[in-house]
Amino acid sequence: MTTRLMGTGVQRVEDQRFLRGRGRYADDIAVDPATLHAAVLRSPHAHARIVDIDVADVLDVEGVHAVWTYDDLTGPMADPLPLLIPHPALTHGRTQYALAKDEVNYVGEAVAFVVAEDRYVAEDAVGRIRVTYDVLPPVVGVEAARAADRLVHEDVPGNVGARMEQSTGDVEAALAAAPRRLTLDLDVERSASMPLEGRGTVARWDPDSDRLQVWTSTQTSTGVRAVVAVKLGLDLRQVDVITPDVGGGFGVKINHPWPEELLVPLAARTLRRTVKFIEDRREHFVSSAHERGQIHHIEVGFDDEGRLLALDVRFWHDHGAYTPYGLIVPIITSTQLLGPYKPDVYRVVFESLYTNTVMVTPYRGAGRPQGCFAMERTMDAIAAELGRDRTEVRAVNFIQPDEFPFDQGLIFQDGRELEYDSGDYPALLEKIKTLVGWDDFPAFRAEMAAQGRRVGIGLACYVEGTGVGPYEGAHVHIETSGKVKVATGLTTQGQGHATVFAQLVADELGCRFDDVEVVTGDTRRMPYAVGTFASRAAVMSGSAIHLAARKTKEKVLRIAAEALEASPDDLQVVDGVVSVKGSPGAAIDLGTVAVLSNPLRYAFDEASKAATQFTVGDPGKPPVPEDEEPGLEGTDFYSPERSTFASGMHAVIVETDPLTAEITILKYAVVHDCGRLINPMIVEGQIHGGVAQGVAGALYERMVYDESGQLLNASFMDFLMPYVTEVPDGIDIDHLETPSPLNPLGIKGAGEAGVIPSAAVFASAIEDAEGLSSPGLTITAMPISPSELFHLRLAHAEETS
Amino acid sequence: MSEPLLEVQLSVNGVVHDLRVPARRLLSDALRHDLGLTGTHVGCEHGVCGACTVLADGRPVRACLMFAVSAVGLNLTTVEGLAGADGTLSNVQQAFAECHGLQCGFCTPGFLTTITAGLRDNPQPTHEQARDMIAGNLCRCTGYQNIVKAVERAAELGA
Numbered sequence: 004m005t006t007r008l009m010g011t012g013v014q015r016v017e018d019q020r021f022l023r024g025r026g027r028y029a030d031d032i033a034v035d036p037a038t039l040h041a042a043v044l045r046s047p048h049a050h051a052r053i054v055d056i057d058v059a060d061v062l063d064v065e066g067v068h069a070v071w072t073y074d075d076l077t078g079p080m081a082d083p084l085p086l087l088i089p090h091p092a093l094t095h096g097r098t099q100y101a102l103a104k105d106e107v108n109y110v111g112e113a114v115a116f117v118v119a120e121d122r123y124v125a126e127d128a129v130g131r132i133r134v135t136y137d138v139l140p141p142v143v144g145v146e147a148a149r150a151a152d153r154l155v156h157e158d159v160p161g162n163v164g165a166r167m168e169q170s171t172g173d174v175e176a177a178l179a180a181a182p183r184r185l186t187l188d189l190d191v192e193r194s195a196s197m198p199l200e201g202r203g204t205v206a207r208w209d210p211d212s213d214r215l216q217v218w219t220s221t222q223t224s225t226g227v228r229a230v231v232a233v234k235l236g237l238d239l240r241q242v243d244v245i246t247p248d249v250g251g252g253f254g255v256k257i258n259h260p261w262p263e264e265l266l267v268p269l270a271a272r273t274l275r276r277t278v279k280f281i282e283d284r285r286e287h288f289v290s291s292a293h294e295r296g297q298i299h300h301i302e303v304g305f306d307d308e309g310r311l312l313a314l315d316v317r318f319w320h321d322h323g324a325y326t327p328y329g330l331i332v333p334i335i336t337s338t339q340l341l342g343p344y345k346p347d348v349y350r351v352v353f354e355s356l357y358t359n360t361v362m363v364t365p366y367r368g369a370g371r372p373q374g375c376f377a378m379e380r381t382m383d384a385i386a387a388e389l390g391r392d393r394t395e396v397r398a399v400n401f402i403q404p405d406e407f408p409f410d411q412g413l414i415f416q417d418g419r420e421l422e423y424d425s426g427d428y429p430a431l432l433e434k435i436k437t438l439v440g441w442d443d444f445p446a447f448r449a450e451m452a453a454q455g456r457r458v459g460i461g462l463a464c465y466v467e468g469t470g471v472g473p474y475e476g477a478h479v480h481i482e483t484s485g486k487v488k489v490a491t492g493l494t495t496q497g498q499g500h501a502t503v504f505a506q507l508v509a510d511e512l513g514c515r516f517d518d519v520e521v522v523t524g525d526t527r528r529m530p531y532a533v534g535t536f537a538s539r540a541a542v543m544s545g546s547a548i549h550l551a552a553r554k555t556k557e558k559v560l561r562i563a564a565e566a567l568e569a570s571p572d573d574l575q576v577v578d579g580v581v582s583v584k585g586s587p588g589a590a591i592d593l594g595t596v597a598v599l600s601n602p603l604r605y606a607f608d609e610a611s612k613a614a615t616q617f618t619v620g621d622p623g624k625p626p627v628p629e630d631e632e633p634g635l636e637g638t639d640f641y642s643p644e645r646s647t648f649a650s651g652m653h654a655v656i657v658e659t660d661p662l663t664a665e666i667t668i669l670k671y672a673v674v675h676d677c678g679r680l681i682n683p684m685i686v687e688g689q690i691h692g693g694v695a696q697g698v699a700g701a702l703y704e705r706m707v708y709d710e711s712g713q714l715l716n717a718s719f720m721d722f723l724m725p726y727v728t729e730v731p732d733g734i735d736i737d738h739l740e741t742p743s744p745l746n747p748l749g750i751k752g753a754g755e756a757g758v759i760p761s762a763a764v765f766a767s768a769i770e771d772a773e774g775l776s777s778p779g780l781t782i783t784a785m786p787i788s789p790s791e792l793f794h795l796r797l798a799h800a801e802e803t804s
Numbered sequence: 805m806s807e808p809l810l811e812v813q814l815s816v817n818g819v820v821h822d823l824r825v826p827a828r829r830l831l832s833d834a835l836r837h838d839l840g841l842t843g844t845h846v847g848c849e850h851g852v853c854g855a856c857t858v859l860a861d862g863r864p865v866r867a868c869l870m871f872a873v874s875a876v877g878l879n880l881t882t883v884e885g886l887a888g889a890d891g892t893l894s895n896v897q898q899a900f901a902e903c904h905g906l907q908c909g910f911c912t913p914g915f916l917t918t919i920t921a922g923l924r925d926n927p928q929p930t931h932e933q934a935r936d937m938i939a940g941n942l943c944r945c946t947g948y949q950n951i952v953k954a955v956e957r958a959a960e961l962g963a
Contacts, residue, residue: 020909022883027842
């Protein structure tokens with residue numbers, strides 16, 4: 004029997020092209036002088052009425068092919084962009100236009116679109132457009148939005164786009180009855196996905212076939228296809244969307260359509276030329292999307308053991324100027340905040356607020372880092388109040404292993420019950436304590452203190468709903484060469500899907516791993532798909548591929564059984580060869596089975612010669628029997644009842660400088676349960692990347708807006724994305740595998756876990772380090788910089804003196 | 805008005821190319837769009853991320869901070885020029901594959917060129933030196949853990 008590949012750290016097959024400079028990202032498509040290039044004039048104001056746009060100076064610029072403003076758009080293109088995920092609680096959803104109509108609501112909003120011979124000329128032209136604005140006062144930040152003394156959208160009272168409440172009982176009564184109570188106010192600032200490759204779209208119109216081809220750096224090619232067809236008045240079958248290599252997504256590329264994803268195809272059709280738009284870095288900061296900005300107010304009631312009797316959470320979410328992606332982020336915060344715990348009664352209320360800043364769409368973790376921060380800060384506060392170890396307070400609140408499936412009594416982001424499928428949180432806690440050396444820490448702290456050094460330890464626990472539906476599909480096709488071509492519609496942006504999916508196919512089909520080629524995100528190959536987000540690729544497409552491979556194998560066995568005059572039950576497929584168990588002589592390879600599956604009229608090579616109807620099949624039956632189809636292929640779909648729930652715990656040891664308040668990471672540990680592992684090497688890579696983004700969100704990255712709504716740090720010079728010098732030198736990882744009962748492979752998602760607990764775990768550890776010299780100092784806002792910690796020390800000293 | 809073009813010769817990966825480009829054409833754009841060498845990527849256009857790093861006479865430079873006309877007379881090496889003539893991966897490329905040193909692959913060419921130059925100057929770096937070697941390049945996917953391992957592995961392969 005071939006070695007099973009599930010669970011093996013197989014090296015990635017996609018690396019070869021990336022290492023040789025042969026990747027094909029959006030800007031690598033259509034590299035030829037005939038391609039036209041687009042540039043966008045963006046609003047310099049956070050809030051303004053457009054009085055006039057004068058493009059006269061542009062019209063005679065050599066090399067300019069089109070200059071468009073809102074007035075040039077007609078039909079569905081002149082309507083607002085779609086609100087992708089409507090929700091009953093989103094009572095005042097608003098979306099922008101492809102090009103601003105009458106008003107702009109954030110710095111960076113698209114105002115005019117230019118197509119020219121090259122990007123340089125297009126930018127020259129953009130610089131010659133004159134716009135007269137009537138500048139309005141902007142709303143910047145949650146506090147200003149809540150104050151509502153000015154409005155982002157005149158017809159949205161109080162700047163409140165949505166108000167949503169869920170509860171599992173009478174929280175006020177439970178709070179009143181609780182022997183102990185605490186109140187916390189917690190802030191998290193804005194950050195952003197910030198993939199190294201920004202957005203990019205290329206489109207080509209083929210007048211001979213009346214078809215549009217679009218390459219776009221997206222997390223959902225089927226979504227882009229549907230919206231391009233609707234907005235350009237085309238039939239779905241006239242539009243192909245191909246996702247080439249994508250240079251990172253982390254959530255921001257799930258939003259669609261971006262204005263340029265419509266304007267570029269429209270220009271390609273109008274001008275009958277290939278048109279390309281590649282976003283530059285500053286544009287990415289001001290015209291893509293951000294996340295994370297929320298403030299939270301928590302009241303908690305508990306007993307002397309630290310058991311949660313009542314948890315009452317209110318929070319305010321800054322969703323920016325528009326709501327194209329609905330309420331996904333705050334809904335996730337409101338539900339995933341519960342983590343591995345089971346409060347007796349929980350109530351959560353949030354308001355999602357408009358501000359004159361870049362809109363919000365999910366960023367890796369998607370609302371969970373804020374929820375985890377809120378819950379874990381609460382746990383730490385309870386432990387401090389009771390004078391108990393922080394791990395004990397958590398342990399007493401865990402859902403126990405024999406309580407799964409566990410229904411939290413809420414509705415999750417996918418509209419399904421928040422019901423955890425499986426897990427073992429006490430086992431995770433034991434593992435993290437061992438990995439980080441929790442019980443040995445007091446001795447280490449004493450040793451460090453003797454040297455005048457200040458260290459602290461923290462931990463944070465989370466549960467992550469992964470693998471959300473509704474479905475994904477897959478197509479598996481065995482060619483007469485024995486090569487296996489696999490397609491799934493879900494996209495990929497660096498997670499190694501081509502490798503893990505090939506592992507699953509090789510295992511299920513019995514073919515050679517090297518013979519499998521996986522294509523993702525190409526609507527020509529799999530037109531039914533949802534997208535890559537919410538750590539769903541392995542669960543959704545992985546399961547669909549597994550099922551499609553199984554279906555294909557059934558056909559393999561059916562055809563091979565006839566050829567070998569054996570029962571399908573007696574056959575095995577190993578390394579691409581079908582044989583009768585126990586009779587090594589009786590065997591045919593998969594390529595030959597493919598030949599047998601397809602009776603042909605014409606012979607054009609040796610394989611097809613062998614497949615003509617004169618040599619294949621039973622002459623007493625039709626060449627393609629009833630209920631059969633020619634070819635050796637299988638398609639299947641996977642659609643789960645509900646999400647899988649991965650879980651994990653992080654712990655960190657930090658050192659804070661007594662003088663400068665510099666924060667140094669001494670040790671970082673992760674335990675993680677994403678069900679059964681397909682490829683541990685790739686899962687660990689996902690954790691590494693997530694931890695780096697988490698460290699960034701906890702200590703460095705924030706969006707600095709001034710009061711007029713200008714983003715002051717819209718460059719890599721000023722937005723502090725970590726280099727190697729800012730991440731832990733080594734991350735200790737341990738796994739637990741509690742298989743999910745919801746899918747055939749027992750897997751759960753792993754993509755976002757690394758980033759979820761970071762703000763919480765650093766706040767806990769820094770507070771712990773500071774506790775020795777500043778007892779009672781609490782950290783309530785993240786990220787935290789050395790200067791902020793320094794000022795926190797001063798303020799705390801003043802308060803307590 | 806039409807933009808004046810300059811005739812320049814660029815030597816890239818041992819091949820000499822004749823180009824006509826405006827004076828303001830960035831080297832990164834000339835490599836990518838005029839020569840079709842799209843392996844060199846542009847991540848920020850202000851010299852911070854390092855994705856566009858190429859070797860000029862063996863030294864790493866940011867192709868987005870240089871004009872094509874400034875590269876005349878230099879021997880440029882891009883990621884496409886790192887593998888052997890027979891297609892064999894260089895030690896650095898091989899180490900990246902072995903150590904899972906890349907995810908989306910967008911920043912990878914800049915790391916490969918940077919490390920190639922770094923290991924030439926210091927073939928046996930300490931762990932700290934291996935980290936320093938990549939401290940001018942941004943990666944958003946890997947958390948750098950496996951890139952550091954790849955530097956150390958490449959040094960081993962070259963020993």
